Amino acid sequence: MTPRLLIYTRTTDYRHDSIPDAVNAVGTLGEFTVEHTENPTDLERPLEAYAAVVFLSTSGDVLTPAGRERLAAYVESGGGFVGVHAAACTEYGWPYYGELLGARFERHPEYQPGKAVVEDPEHPATRQLPAVWDFRDEWYDFRSNPRGRVRVLLRADEASYAGGGMGADHPLAWCRRQGDGRVFYTALGHAAEAYRDPDFLSHLSGGIAWAGRLSE
Numbered sequence: 020m021t022p023r024l025l026i027y028t029r030t031t032d033y034r035h036d037s038i039p040d041a042v043n044a045v046g047t048l049g050e051f052t053v054e055h056t057e058n059p060t061d062l063e064r065p066l067e068a069y070a071a072v073v074f075l076s077t078s079g080d081v082l083t084p085a086g087r088e089r090l091a092a093y094v095e096s097g098g099g100f101v102g103v104h105a106a107a108c109t110e111y112g113w114p115y116y117g118e119l120l121g122a123r124f125e126r127h128p129e130y131q132p133g134k135a136v137v138e139d140p141e142h143p144a145t146r147q148l149p150a151v152w153d154f155r156d157e158w159y160d161f162r163s164n165p166r167g168r169v170r171v172l173l174r175a176d177e178a179s180y181a182g183g184g185m186g187a188d189h190p191l192a193w194c195r196r197q198g199d200g201r202v203f204y205t206a207l208g209h210a211a212e213a214y215r216d217p218d219f220l221s222h223l224s225g226g227i228a229w230a231g232r233l234s235e
Contacts, residue, residue, distance in 0.1 A: 027075065155213075
C-alpha cells in the first residue's frame, strides 16, 4: 500500500503566502499519497494510517483538545511528525507540543541570504547538501537552544547574515525521538522560492522520509 502523509496548514496567527506552493511541492517529493487539510476535526480522528503528519507553516492554536490527545497518542505509539518553518510558532499554550518539536520560535531578522552549516552529513535530510549551504530565509531564533535534547542536523552561521540572536551555536534543523515516534523539524521554508529549490526539497524530503520511516 502506498504510504500516506497528512499535511496540516491551519493558521490562527501569521499566514505564509508560500503555503500553496509548499503543499504542491511536498506532493512531488516521493512515492506517497498526500492528503491536505486545514480542518482541526481531521486531527481528531485516528491517524495511524499516516506514515507522518506534517505541520507545514502552521501558526497559533490550531488543534482542539481532542486533536491534541490524538496527535500525542499517534506520535507516542510510533507515528512520524514533521514541523516546517512556522510550525515552531504553533500551540504555545500546549507544553507537550514544545517538547515534541524541541524548541519554540522567538524572533527572526529580515528575510536575507545566509549560510547553513551541515553538522550531520549522514542523515537523510542533510546527506545531499553541501557542507556549507547558501540559502535565503528568515533564520529563526528560538526561545531556548534545543541542543542536548535533539540531534542537530543544521546550524545557522550567524556571521553570514545580519541580526542573528543565538550566537555561534544556532541549531536550525534537527530530529529527535518522542516515545516510539520520530520527529523532524526544519526552520527553513519561509518563501515560495524555497519550494522550487532542489537542495531545500532534498532536505525536506529526507526529513519526511526519516520521520515516516519511508526510506527503510
